[in-house]
Amino acid sequence: MAILEKRRLWLAALIAAAILFPLFVANGYYVHMMTISFIWMIAVYGLNLFAGYTGYLSLAHAGFFAIGAYALGILTVKAGWPFWLAFAAACLLTTLIGVFVGLVALRTKEHFFAIYTLCVGYIIYLIIDKWDSLTGGVRGFIGIPAPADIGPLSFQTPAAQYYLVLFFLLVVVWIMHRLVYSLTGRTYIAIRNSEELALTLGISTMKNKLASFVLSVFFTSLAGALYASFIRFLGPDIAYVSVMFDFLTYLLVGGIGTLAGPVVGTLLVTFLSQQLQFLQDYRMLIFGPVLTLLIIFYPHGIAGGIIRLKAKRGEARRLQLEARQASAELAAASRQERSERYAKEG
Protein backbone atom coordinates (compact mmCIF):
# COMPACT_ATOMS: atom_id res chain seq x y z
CA MET A 1 0.00 0.00 0.00
CA ALA A 2 2.83 2.34 0.95
CA ILE A 3 4.38 1.84 -2.46
CA LEU A 4 1.13 2.77 -4.14
CA GLU A 5 0.88 5.94 -2.03
CA LYS A 6 4.45 6.85 -2.86
CA ARG A 7 3.79 6.36 -6.54
CA ARG A 8 0.69 8.51 -6.39
CA LEU A 9 2.68 11.25 -4.64
CA TRP A 10 5.36 11.11 -7.30
CA LEU A 11 2.75 11.30 -10.01
CA ALA A 12 1.08 14.31 -8.37
CA ALA A 13 4.45 16.03 -8.06
CA LEU A 14 5.21 15.38 -11.72
CA ILE A 15 1.84 16.71 -12.86
CA ALA A 16 2.26 19.77 -10.63
CA ALA A 17 5.71 20.37 -12.10
CA ALA A 18 4.28 20.10 -15.61
CA ILE A 19 1.50 22.58 -14.75
CA LEU A 20 3.88 25.08 -13.14
CA PHE A 21 6.54 24.74 -15.85
CA PRO A 22 5.43 27.62 -18.14
CA LEU A 23 4.92 29.93 -15.13
CA PHE A 24 8.50 29.60 -13.95
CA VAL A 25 10.31 29.14 -17.23
CA ALA A 26 10.23 32.52 -18.92
CA ASN A 27 12.08 31.26 -21.98
CA GLY A 28 9.44 30.73 -24.67
CA TYR A 29 11.70 28.33 -26.52
CA TYR A 30 11.63 25.82 -23.68
CA VAL A 31 7.84 25.98 -23.47
CA HIS A 32 7.73 25.33 -27.20
CA MET A 33 10.12 22.38 -26.92
CA MET A 34 8.13 20.94 -24.05
CA THR A 35 4.86 21.21 -25.98
CA ILE A 36 6.42 19.40 -28.94
CA SER A 37 7.79 16.73 -26.61
CA PHE A 38 4.30 16.17 -25.18
CA ILE A 39 2.99 15.70 -28.72
CA TRP A 40 5.70 13.12 -29.46
CA MET A 41 4.85 11.39 -26.18
CA ILE A 42 1.22 10.95 -27.22
CA ALA A 43 2.37 9.43 -30.52
CA VAL A 44 4.82 7.17 -28.71
CA TYR A 45 2.08 6.00 -26.31
CA GLY A 46 0.14 4.96 -29.39
CA LEU A 47 3.13 3.01 -30.69
CA ASN A 48 3.74 1.57 -27.22
CA LEU A 49 0.26 0.11 -26.96
CA PHE A 50 0.78 -2.01 -30.04
CA ALA A 51 4.53 -2.58 -30.14
CA GLY A 52 5.07 -2.70 -26.38
CA TYR A 53 1.98 -4.39 -25.00
CA THR A 54 0.71 -6.42 -27.94
CA GLY A 55 4.13 -7.31 -29.31
CA TYR A 56 3.79 -6.21 -32.93
CA LEU A 57 6.26 -3.66 -34.21
CA SER A 58 4.37 -1.27 -36.47
CA LEU A 59 6.58 0.96 -38.59
CA ALA A 60 3.65 2.76 -40.21
CA HIS A 61 2.91 4.99 -37.25
CA ALA A 62 4.72 8.06 -38.57
CA GLY A 63 2.46 7.68 -41.58
CA PHE A 64 -0.65 7.67 -39.39
CA PHE A 65 0.74 10.65 -37.49
CA ALA A 66 1.05 12.48 -40.80
CA ILE A 67 -2.42 11.46 -41.97
CA GLY A 68 -3.88 12.88 -38.76
CA ALA A 69 -1.93 16.11 -39.24
CA TYR A 70 -2.73 16.55 -42.93
CA ALA A 71 -6.38 15.59 -42.44
CA LEU A 72 -6.74 18.39 -39.89
CA GLY A 73 -4.98 20.83 -42.23
CA ILE A 74 -7.06 19.92 -45.27
CA LEU A 75 -10.37 19.87 -43.40
CA THR A 76 -9.83 23.27 -41.77
CA VAL A 77 -8.10 25.13 -44.61
CA LYS A 78 -9.51 23.60 -47.81
CA ALA A 79 -12.90 22.40 -46.60
CA GLY A 80 -13.37 25.25 -44.13
CA TRP A 81 -14.69 23.02 -41.35
CA PRO A 82 -14.88 24.36 -37.79
CA PHE A 83 -11.67 23.48 -35.95
CA TRP A 84 -12.90 20.99 -33.38
CA LEU A 85 -15.15 19.17 -35.84
CA ALA A 86 -12.17 18.85 -38.18
CA PHE A 87 -10.04 17.73 -35.24
CA ALA A 88 -12.41 14.88 -34.37
CA ALA A 89 -12.89 13.99 -38.04
CA ALA A 90 -9.12 13.89 -38.64
CA CYS A 91 -8.65 11.39 -35.82
CA LEU A 92 -11.62 9.26 -36.92
CA LEU A 93 -10.54 9.26 -40.56
CA THR A 94 -7.02 8.14 -39.64
CA THR A 95 -8.44 5.47 -37.35
CA LEU A 96 -10.64 4.21 -40.17
CA ILE A 97 -7.62 3.96 -42.47
CA GLY A 98 -5.95 2.12 -39.59
CA VAL A 99 -8.77 -0.45 -39.62
CA PHE A 100 -8.18 -1.23 -43.29
CA VAL A 101 -4.40 -1.33 -42.97
CA GLY A 102 -4.75 -3.51 -39.86
CA LEU A 103 -7.08 -5.98 -41.55
CA VAL A 104 -4.45 -6.68 -44.19
CA ALA A 105 -1.25 -6.14 -42.20
CA LEU A 106 -2.29 -8.36 -39.30
CA ARG A 107 -2.37 -11.36 -41.57
CA THR A 108 1.42 -11.22 -41.30
CA LYS A 109 3.53 -11.84 -38.22
CA GLU A 110 6.78 -10.73 -36.59
CA HIS A 111 9.40 -9.40 -39.05
CA PHE A 112 6.98 -9.62 -41.91
CA PHE A 113 4.55 -7.38 -40.08
CA ALA A 114 7.33 -4.85 -39.44
CA ILE A 115 8.41 -4.90 -43.08
CA TYR A 116 4.85 -4.69 -44.34
CA THR A 117 4.05 -1.69 -42.16
CA LEU A 118 7.34 -0.05 -43.09
CA CYS A 119 6.15 -0.21 -46.69
CA VAL A 120 2.73 1.15 -45.74
CA GLY A 121 4.44 4.06 -43.97
CA TYR A 122 6.57 4.76 -47.02
CA ILE A 123 3.58 4.63 -49.34
CA ILE A 124 1.80 7.17 -47.11
CA TYR A 125 4.88 9.38 -47.36
CA LEU A 126 4.92 9.06 -51.15
CA ILE A 127 1.23 9.89 -51.46
CA ILE A 128 1.64 13.02 -49.33
CA ASP A 129 4.76 14.00 -51.22
CA LYS A 130 3.32 13.50 -54.70
CA TRP A 131 -0.33 14.49 -54.32
CA ASP A 132 0.43 18.14 -54.91
CA SER A 133 -3.11 19.40 -55.38
CA LEU A 134 -4.29 18.03 -52.04
CA THR A 135 -1.26 18.25 -49.75
CA GLY A 136 0.89 20.93 -51.33
CA GLY A 137 3.59 18.31 -51.95
CA VAL A 138 7.14 19.31 -51.15
CA ARG A 139 6.18 22.98 -50.79
CA GLY A 140 4.28 22.02 -47.70
CA PHE A 141 0.92 22.94 -46.30
CA ILE A 142 0.50 26.29 -44.59
CA GLY A 143 -2.14 28.35 -42.82
CA ILE A 144 -3.53 25.75 -40.41
CA PRO A 145 -5.45 27.57 -37.69
CA ALA A 146 -4.57 27.32 -34.01
CA PRO A 147 -7.12 25.44 -31.88
CA ALA A 148 -10.41 27.34 -31.77
CA ASP A 149 -11.72 28.77 -28.51
CA ILE A 150 -13.89 26.56 -26.34
CA GLY A 151 -16.23 28.96 -24.50
CA PRO A 152 -14.00 31.22 -22.42
CA LEU A 153 -10.89 29.13 -23.14
CA SER A 154 -8.63 30.56 -25.82
CA PHE A 155 -5.64 28.70 -27.22
CA GLN A 156 -3.86 31.53 -29.01
CA THR A 157 -0.88 31.91 -26.66
CA PRO A 158 1.95 29.35 -26.46
CA ALA A 159 1.21 28.77 -22.77
CA ALA A 160 -2.45 28.00 -23.51
CA GLN A 161 -1.42 25.57 -26.24
CA TYR A 162 1.03 23.99 -23.83
CA TYR A 163 -1.82 23.32 -21.40
CA LEU A 164 -4.08 22.00 -24.13
CA VAL A 165 -1.46 19.48 -25.23
CA LEU A 166 -0.69 18.61 -21.61
CA PHE A 167 -4.38 17.94 -21.08
CA PHE A 168 -4.51 15.52 -23.99
CA LEU A 169 -1.32 13.84 -22.82
CA LEU A 170 -2.74 13.30 -19.34
CA VAL A 171 -5.94 11.87 -20.80
CA VAL A 172 -3.94 9.48 -22.97
CA VAL A 173 -1.77 8.37 -20.03
CA TRP A 174 -4.89 7.85 -17.91
CA ILE A 175 -6.58 5.77 -20.62
CA MET A 176 -3.39 3.74 -21.10
CA HIS A 177 -3.16 3.14 -17.36
CA ARG A 178 -6.77 1.97 -17.15
CA LEU A 179 -6.31 -0.19 -20.22
CA VAL A 180 -3.07 -1.88 -19.23
CA TYR A 181 -4.43 -2.96 -15.84
CA SER A 182 -7.72 -4.21 -17.27
CA LEU A 183 -8.59 -7.61 -18.72
CA THR A 184 -8.25 -6.07 -22.19
CA GLY A 185 -4.68 -5.02 -21.41
CA ARG A 186 -3.85 -8.44 -20.01
CA THR A 187 -5.33 -9.96 -23.15
CA TYR A 188 -2.90 -7.91 -25.26
CA ILE A 189 -0.01 -8.94 -23.01
CA ALA A 190 -1.13 -12.56 -23.35
CA ILE A 191 -0.96 -12.21 -27.14
CA ARG A 192 2.53 -10.71 -26.82
CA ASN A 193 3.60 -13.64 -24.62
CA SER A 194 2.38 -16.32 -26.98
CA GLU A 195 -0.33 -16.07 -29.56
CA GLU A 196 -0.85 -19.80 -29.53
CA LEU A 197 -1.31 -19.88 -25.77
CA ALA A 198 -3.76 -16.98 -26.04
CA LEU A 199 -5.76 -18.94 -28.61
CA THR A 200 -5.95 -22.01 -26.38
CA LEU A 201 -7.42 -19.79 -23.65
CA GLY A 202 -10.24 -18.85 -25.99
CA ILE A 203 -8.89 -15.42 -26.95
CA SER A 204 -9.70 -14.37 -30.50
CA THR A 205 -6.26 -13.03 -31.33
CA MET A 206 -7.21 -11.42 -34.64
CA LYS A 207 -10.03 -9.39 -33.10
CA ASN A 208 -7.89 -8.26 -30.18
CA LYS A 209 -4.86 -7.43 -32.30
CA LEU A 210 -7.03 -5.36 -34.59
CA ALA A 211 -8.61 -3.50 -31.67
CA SER A 212 -5.20 -2.77 -30.17
CA PHE A 213 -3.78 -1.66 -33.51
CA VAL A 214 -6.71 0.65 -34.21
CA LEU A 215 -6.59 2.24 -30.76
CA SER A 216 -2.86 2.69 -31.15
CA VAL A 217 -3.41 4.41 -34.51
CA PHE A 218 -6.04 6.63 -32.88
CA PHE A 219 -3.58 7.91 -30.25
CA THR A 220 -0.96 8.56 -32.88
CA SER A 221 -3.41 10.42 -35.13
CA LEU A 222 -4.42 12.54 -32.13
CA ALA A 223 -0.77 13.51 -31.77
CA GLY A 224 -0.65 14.30 -35.48
CA ALA A 225 -3.70 16.59 -35.31
CA LEU A 226 -2.24 18.38 -32.29
CA TYR A 227 1.05 18.77 -34.14
CA ALA A 228 -0.68 20.35 -37.13
CA SER A 229 -2.54 22.88 -34.99
CA PHE A 230 0.57 23.71 -32.97
CA ILE A 231 3.25 23.99 -35.66
CA ARG A 232 0.67 25.15 -38.25
CA PHE A 233 2.94 24.16 -41.13
CA LEU A 234 3.21 20.65 -42.55
CA GLY A 235 5.78 19.08 -44.85
CA PRO A 236 5.79 15.51 -46.18
CA ASP A 237 8.88 14.73 -44.09
CA ILE A 238 6.68 14.20 -40.98
CA ALA A 239 5.60 10.93 -42.62
CA TYR A 240 9.18 9.95 -43.37
CA VAL A 241 10.97 6.93 -41.99
CA SER A 242 13.24 9.09 -39.83
CA VAL A 243 10.26 10.34 -37.80
CA MET A 244 9.21 6.72 -37.33
CA PHE A 245 12.64 5.86 -35.99
CA ASP A 246 12.57 8.90 -33.72
CA PHE A 247 9.37 7.49 -32.18
CA LEU A 248 11.01 4.12 -31.87
CA THR A 249 14.13 5.60 -30.26
CA TYR A 250 12.03 7.43 -27.66
CA LEU A 251 10.18 4.21 -26.91
CA LEU A 252 13.28 2.02 -26.71
CA VAL A 253 15.24 4.45 -24.56
CA GLY A 254 12.31 4.98 -22.21
CA GLY A 255 11.25 1.38 -22.04
CA ILE A 256 9.04 -0.53 -24.44
CA GLY A 257 5.94 -1.99 -22.82
CA THR A 258 6.09 0.26 -19.75
CA LEU A 259 3.75 3.08 -18.79
CA ALA A 260 6.49 5.58 -17.95
CA GLY A 261 8.66 4.68 -20.95
CA PRO A 262 7.29 7.15 -23.52
CA VAL A 263 7.62 10.11 -21.12
CA VAL A 264 11.10 9.20 -19.91
CA GLY A 265 12.47 8.35 -23.34
CA THR A 266 11.04 11.35 -25.17
CA LEU A 267 12.21 13.84 -22.54
CA LEU A 268 15.67 12.36 -22.29
CA VAL A 269 16.32 12.05 -26.01
CA THR A 270 14.94 15.51 -26.89
CA PHE A 271 16.89 17.07 -24.02
CA LEU A 272 20.10 15.29 -25.01
CA SER A 273 19.83 16.18 -28.67
CA GLN A 274 19.16 19.81 -27.67
CA GLN A 275 22.30 19.84 -25.55
CA LEU A 276 24.34 18.36 -28.38
CA GLN A 277 22.89 20.80 -30.92
CA PHE A 278 26.23 22.61 -31.24
CA LEU A 279 27.77 19.47 -32.72
CA GLN A 280 25.26 19.58 -35.59
CA ASP A 281 25.08 16.28 -37.42
CA TYR A 282 28.17 15.00 -35.66
CA ARG A 283 26.03 14.54 -32.57
CA MET A 284 24.99 11.22 -34.06
CA LEU A 285 28.57 10.09 -33.39
CA ILE A 286 27.80 10.38 -29.69
CA PHE A 287 24.19 9.42 -29.92
CA GLY A 288 24.65 6.20 -31.87
CA PRO A 289 27.09 4.54 -29.46
CA VAL A 290 25.08 5.67 -26.41
CA LEU A 291 21.95 4.14 -27.89
CA THR A 292 23.78 0.94 -28.75
CA LEU A 293 25.14 0.62 -25.22
CA LEU A 294 21.70 1.26 -23.80
CA ILE A 295 20.12 -1.47 -25.93
CA ILE A 296 22.87 -3.91 -24.93
CA PHE A 297 22.78 -3.22 -21.19
CA TYR A 298 19.21 -2.02 -20.73
CA PRO A 299 17.23 -3.86 -23.41
CA HIS A 300 14.05 -2.91 -21.61
CA GLY A 301 14.89 0.80 -21.58
CA ILE A 302 15.30 3.01 -18.56
CA ALA A 303 11.83 2.54 -17.07
CA GLY A 304 11.92 -1.19 -17.83
CA GLY A 305 15.37 -1.48 -16.24
CA ILE A 306 14.23 0.23 -13.06
CA ILE A 307 11.13 -1.96 -12.79
CA ARG A 308 13.26 -5.09 -13.15
CA LEU A 309 15.80 -3.85 -10.63
CA LYS A 310 13.03 -3.18 -8.11
CA ALA A 311 11.46 -6.57 -8.72
CA LYS A 312 14.84 -8.22 -8.14
CA ARG A 313 15.36 -6.25 -4.94
CA GLY A 314 11.87 -7.11 -3.72
CA GLU A 315 12.54 -10.77 -4.43
CA ALA A 316 15.86 -10.62 -2.54
CA ARG A 317 14.14 -8.94 0.41
CA ARG A 318 11.43 -11.61 0.41
CA LEU A 319 13.99 -14.41 0.39
CA GLN A 320 15.93 -12.72 3.18
CA LEU A 321 12.76 -12.40 5.22
CA GLU A 322 11.87 -16.04 4.64
CA ALA A 323 15.38 -17.15 5.61
CA ARG A 324 15.23 -15.06 8.77
CA GLN A 325 11.84 -16.50 9.64
CA ALA A 326 13.07 -20.03 9.04
CA SER A 327 16.13 -19.55 11.20
CA ALA A 328 14.00 -17.98 13.93
CA GLU A 329 11.68 -20.99 13.84
CA LEU A 330 14.63 -23.31 13.94
CA ALA A 331 16.08 -21.46 16.92
CA ALA A 332 12.75 -21.55 18.70
CA ALA A 333 12.42 -25.28 18.04
CA SER A 334 15.89 -26.05 19.34
CA ARG A 335 15.28 -23.85 22.39
CA GLN A 336 12.14 -25.76 23.14
CA GLU A 337 13.89 -29.06 22.64
CA ARG A 338 16.66 -27.99 24.98
CA SER A 339 14.28 -26.83 27.67
CA GLU A 340 12.35 -30.10 27.37
CA ARG A 341 15.56 -32.03 27.73
CA TYR A 342 16.56 -30.00 30.79
CA ALA A 343 13.13 -30.55 32.27
CA LYS A 344 13.51 -34.29 31.72
CA GLU A 345 17.01 -34.41 33.12
CA GLY A 346 15.67 -32.29 35.96
Place this chain on the structure above:
Amino acid sequence: MLEVANISVRYGSFAAIRDVTFSVKRGEIAVLLGANGAGKSTLFRTISGLHKPVQGEIRLNGERIDSLPPDRIVGRGVVQCAEGRKLFPRMSVYENLLMGAYVHRKDKDGIRRSLEHVYELFPILREKRNEPAGSLSGGQQQMLAIGRALMSRPAVLLLDEPSVGLAPLIVEQMFATIKQINQEGTTILLAEQNAHAALSIAHRGYVFENGTIVASGTAEELLANDDVRKAYIGG
Protein backbone atom coordinates in the same frame (compact mmCIF):
# COMPACT_ATOMS: atom_id res chain seq x y z
CA MET B 1 -18.59 -37.24 -26.15
CA LEU B 2 -15.40 -36.39 -28.03
CA GLU B 3 -14.95 -38.38 -31.21
CA VAL B 4 -11.92 -38.29 -33.44
CA ALA B 5 -12.58 -40.04 -36.75
CA ASN B 6 -9.95 -40.90 -39.40
CA ILE B 7 -7.85 -37.83 -38.63
CA SER B 8 -4.63 -37.24 -40.57
CA VAL B 9 -2.30 -34.31 -40.05
CA ARG B 10 0.69 -33.30 -42.13
CA TYR B 11 3.60 -30.97 -41.66
CA GLY B 12 4.43 -30.28 -45.27
CA SER B 13 5.01 -33.69 -46.80
CA PHE B 14 5.59 -35.38 -43.45
CA ALA B 15 2.56 -37.24 -42.15
CA ALA B 16 2.57 -36.59 -38.40
CA ILE B 17 -0.71 -38.39 -37.76
CA ARG B 18 -2.20 -41.07 -39.97
CA ASP B 19 -5.82 -42.08 -39.92
CA VAL B 20 -6.39 -41.94 -36.19
CA THR B 21 -9.78 -42.85 -34.76
CA PHE B 22 -10.71 -42.90 -31.10
CA SER B 23 -13.29 -41.54 -28.72
CA VAL B 24 -13.66 -40.36 -25.16
CA LYS B 25 -16.96 -41.06 -23.43
CA ARG B 26 -18.61 -38.59 -21.09
CA GLY B 27 -17.20 -38.74 -17.58
CA GLU B 28 -14.21 -40.86 -18.58
CA ILE B 29 -10.51 -40.46 -18.30
CA ALA B 30 -8.94 -41.66 -21.53
CA VAL B 31 -5.20 -41.85 -21.86
CA LEU B 32 -3.02 -41.66 -24.94
CA LEU B 33 0.19 -43.53 -24.32
CA GLY B 34 3.19 -42.97 -26.48
CA ALA B 35 6.83 -42.04 -26.53
CA ASN B 36 8.22 -38.64 -27.48
CA GLY B 37 7.51 -37.82 -31.09
CA ALA B 38 4.67 -40.31 -31.42
CA GLY B 39 2.37 -37.45 -32.36
CA LYS B 40 0.43 -36.98 -29.12
CA SER B 41 1.05 -33.24 -28.97
CA THR B 42 0.18 -32.82 -32.65
CA LEU B 43 -3.07 -34.66 -32.04
CA PHE B 44 -3.86 -32.34 -29.12
CA ARG B 45 -3.05 -29.28 -31.17
CA THR B 46 -5.35 -30.57 -33.88
CA ILE B 47 -8.21 -31.13 -31.45
CA SER B 48 -7.67 -27.58 -30.11
CA GLY B 49 -7.81 -26.19 -33.64
CA LEU B 50 -4.20 -24.98 -33.80
CA HIS B 51 -3.60 -27.38 -36.69
CA LYS B 52 -6.06 -28.19 -39.42
CA PRO B 53 -6.30 -31.88 -40.31
CA VAL B 54 -5.98 -32.85 -43.97
CA GLN B 55 -8.67 -35.45 -43.53
CA GLY B 56 -11.13 -36.72 -40.96
CA GLU B 57 -13.59 -35.27 -38.50
CA ILE B 58 -13.54 -34.24 -34.87
CA ARG B 59 -16.92 -34.15 -33.18
CA LEU B 60 -18.06 -32.95 -29.79
CA ASN B 61 -21.47 -34.35 -28.79
CA GLY B 62 -22.03 -35.17 -32.44
CA GLU B 63 -21.23 -31.69 -33.76
CA ARG B 64 -18.17 -31.12 -35.89
CA ILE B 65 -15.58 -28.82 -34.34
CA ASP B 66 -12.61 -29.42 -36.63
CA SER B 67 -13.38 -26.41 -38.82
CA LEU B 68 -13.78 -23.95 -35.93
CA PRO B 69 -11.02 -21.49 -34.92
CA PRO B 70 -9.25 -22.33 -31.64
CA ASP B 71 -11.00 -19.68 -29.54
CA ARG B 72 -14.43 -21.00 -30.56
CA ILE B 73 -13.40 -24.55 -29.71
CA VAL B 74 -12.53 -23.35 -26.21
CA GLY B 75 -15.95 -21.72 -26.12
CA ARG B 76 -17.52 -25.12 -26.87
CA GLY B 77 -15.78 -26.55 -23.81
CA VAL B 78 -12.77 -28.38 -25.26
CA VAL B 79 -9.82 -26.90 -23.40
CA GLN B 80 -6.18 -27.79 -23.67
CA CYS B 81 -3.76 -27.46 -20.80
CA ALA B 82 -0.60 -26.95 -22.80
CA GLU B 83 2.45 -29.10 -22.41
CA GLY B 84 5.53 -27.55 -20.85
CA ARG B 85 3.53 -25.51 -18.33
CA LYS B 86 3.15 -22.47 -20.50
CA LEU B 87 2.11 -19.65 -18.19
CA PHE B 88 2.29 -15.88 -18.25
CA PRO B 89 5.41 -15.66 -16.09
CA ARG B 90 5.18 -11.97 -15.20
CA MET B 91 1.49 -12.03 -14.34
CA SER B 92 0.49 -13.05 -10.84
CA VAL B 93 -1.02 -16.43 -10.11
CA TYR B 94 -4.41 -14.75 -9.71
CA GLU B 95 -4.10 -12.94 -13.05
CA ASN B 96 -3.11 -16.16 -14.78
CA LEU B 97 -6.22 -17.83 -13.42
CA LEU B 98 -8.38 -14.92 -14.56
CA MET B 99 -6.97 -15.25 -18.08
CA GLY B 100 -8.15 -18.85 -18.01
CA ALA B 101 -11.70 -17.62 -17.46
CA TYR B 102 -11.50 -15.42 -20.55
CA VAL B 103 -14.43 -17.11 -22.31
CA HIS B 104 -16.61 -16.42 -19.26
CA ARG B 105 -15.34 -12.88 -18.74
CA LYS B 106 -18.84 -11.41 -18.43
CA ASP B 107 -19.90 -13.91 -15.76
CA LYS B 108 -18.27 -12.41 -12.65
CA ASP B 109 -20.09 -14.67 -10.17
CA GLY B 110 -19.18 -17.75 -12.15
CA ILE B 111 -15.53 -16.69 -12.21
CA ARG B 112 -15.55 -16.23 -8.44
CA ARG B 113 -16.97 -19.73 -8.00
CA SER B 114 -14.44 -21.31 -10.38
CA LEU B 115 -11.65 -19.46 -8.62
CA GLU B 116 -12.80 -20.77 -5.25
CA HIS B 117 -12.98 -24.27 -6.72
CA VAL B 118 -9.42 -24.06 -8.10
CA TYR B 119 -8.11 -22.68 -4.79
CA GLU B 120 -9.76 -25.60 -2.96
CA LEU B 121 -8.21 -28.05 -5.37
CA PHE B 122 -4.77 -26.43 -5.11
CA PRO B 123 -4.52 -24.56 -1.77
CA ILE B 124 -0.94 -23.51 -2.56
CA LEU B 125 -2.26 -21.34 -5.40
CA ARG B 126 -4.39 -19.34 -2.95
CA GLU B 127 -1.34 -18.84 -0.76
CA LYS B 128 0.75 -17.64 -3.71
CA ARG B 129 -2.01 -15.80 -5.53
CA ASN B 130 -0.16 -12.47 -5.64
CA GLU B 131 3.23 -13.85 -6.66
CA PRO B 132 4.37 -13.84 -10.28
CA ALA B 133 3.75 -17.20 -11.93
CA GLY B 134 7.40 -17.33 -12.97
CA SER B 135 8.51 -17.59 -9.33
CA LEU B 136 6.61 -20.85 -8.69
CA SER B 137 8.26 -24.26 -8.51
CA GLY B 138 7.75 -26.75 -11.33
CA GLY B 139 4.95 -28.62 -9.56
CA GLN B 140 3.18 -25.42 -8.61
CA GLN B 141 3.43 -24.17 -12.18
CA GLN B 142 1.79 -27.38 -13.39
CA MET B 143 -0.98 -26.90 -10.83
CA LEU B 144 -1.47 -23.34 -12.06
CA ALA B 145 -1.59 -24.51 -15.68
CA ILE B 146 -4.29 -27.06 -14.81
CA GLY B 147 -6.08 -24.53 -12.60
CA ARG B 148 -6.07 -22.01 -15.40
CA ALA B 149 -7.55 -24.56 -17.81
CA LEU B 150 -10.25 -25.40 -15.22
CA MET B 151 -11.20 -21.72 -14.98
CA SER B 152 -12.80 -22.03 -18.41
CA ARG B 153 -15.08 -24.78 -17.00
CA PRO B 154 -14.18 -27.34 -19.65
CA ALA B 155 -16.46 -30.17 -20.67
CA VAL B 156 -13.42 -32.01 -21.99
CA LEU B 157 -9.99 -31.23 -20.56
CA LEU B 158 -6.95 -32.14 -22.64
CA LEU B 159 -3.90 -32.65 -20.46
CA ASP B 160 -0.60 -32.93 -22.29
CA GLU B 161 2.03 -34.70 -20.19
CA PRO B 162 1.17 -33.23 -16.79
CA SER B 163 3.82 -35.38 -15.11
CA VAL B 164 6.80 -34.39 -17.23
CA GLY B 165 9.74 -33.12 -15.20
CA LEU B 166 8.06 -33.48 -11.81
CA ALA B 167 9.33 -35.32 -8.73
CA PRO B 168 7.69 -38.76 -8.20
CA LEU B 169 5.84 -37.65 -5.07
CA ILE B 170 4.38 -34.63 -6.89
CA VAL B 171 3.41 -36.85 -9.84
CA GLU B 172 1.41 -39.04 -7.51
CA GLN B 173 -0.42 -36.03 -6.08
CA MET B 174 -0.99 -34.70 -9.56
CA PHE B 175 -2.68 -37.90 -10.70
CA ALA B 176 -4.80 -38.01 -7.57
CA THR B 177 -5.96 -34.46 -8.35
CA ILE B 178 -6.67 -35.33 -11.98
CA LYS B 179 -8.81 -38.22 -10.76
CA GLN B 180 -10.65 -35.86 -8.45
CA ILE B 181 -11.27 -33.36 -11.27
CA ASN B 182 -12.70 -36.21 -13.32
CA GLN B 183 -14.93 -37.39 -10.47
CA GLU B 184 -16.33 -33.90 -10.21
CA GLY B 185 -17.66 -34.28 -13.74
CA THR B 186 -14.96 -33.23 -16.22
CA THR B 187 -14.15 -35.61 -19.04
CA ILE B 188 -10.41 -35.91 -19.45
CA LEU B 189 -8.10 -36.86 -22.28
CA LEU B 190 -4.62 -37.39 -20.98
CA ALA B 191 -1.41 -37.78 -22.98
CA GLU B 192 1.28 -39.52 -21.00
CA GLN B 193 4.55 -41.40 -21.17
CA ASN B 194 4.16 -42.46 -17.57
CA ALA B 195 1.95 -45.40 -18.52
CA HIS B 196 1.62 -47.04 -15.14
CA ALA B 197 0.49 -43.93 -13.29
CA ALA B 198 -1.79 -42.88 -16.12
CA LEU B 199 -3.48 -46.28 -16.53
CA SER B 200 -4.01 -46.52 -12.79
CA ILE B 201 -6.50 -43.63 -12.95
CA ALA B 202 -7.77 -44.03 -16.53
CA HIS B 203 -10.83 -45.91 -17.75
CA ARG B 204 -9.59 -46.41 -21.26
CA GLY B 205 -6.31 -46.18 -23.10
CA TYR B 206 -4.91 -45.89 -26.58
CA VAL B 207 -1.30 -46.65 -27.48
CA PHE B 208 0.14 -44.29 -29.99
CA GLU B 209 3.17 -45.04 -32.13
CA ASN B 210 4.55 -43.21 -35.15
CA GLY B 211 1.41 -41.19 -35.63
CA THR B 212 -1.10 -43.97 -35.41
CA ILE B 213 -2.93 -46.05 -32.80
CA VAL B 214 -1.46 -49.54 -32.39
CA ALA B 215 -3.41 -50.82 -29.40
CA SER B 216 -6.46 -49.84 -27.42
CA GLY B 217 -8.62 -51.15 -24.64
CA THR B 218 -9.73 -50.59 -21.08
CA ALA B 219 -7.06 -49.68 -18.57
CA GLU B 220 -7.08 -53.22 -17.17
CA GLU B 221 -6.68 -54.77 -20.61
CA LEU B 222 -3.74 -52.54 -21.45
CA LEU B 223 -2.08 -53.15 -18.11
CA ALA B 224 -2.41 -56.88 -18.78
CA ASN B 225 -1.16 -56.59 -22.37
CA ASP B 226 2.38 -57.93 -22.60
CA ASP B 227 3.51 -55.68 -25.45
CA VAL B 228 2.29 -52.59 -23.62
CA ARG B 229 3.94 -53.71 -20.40
CA LYS B 230 7.23 -54.28 -22.16
CA ALA B 231 7.21 -51.01 -24.08
CA TYR B 232 5.86 -48.61 -21.49
CA ILE B 233 5.92 -50.07 -18.03
CA GLY B 234 9.05 -52.15 -17.98
CA GLY B 235 8.73 -55.84 -17.13
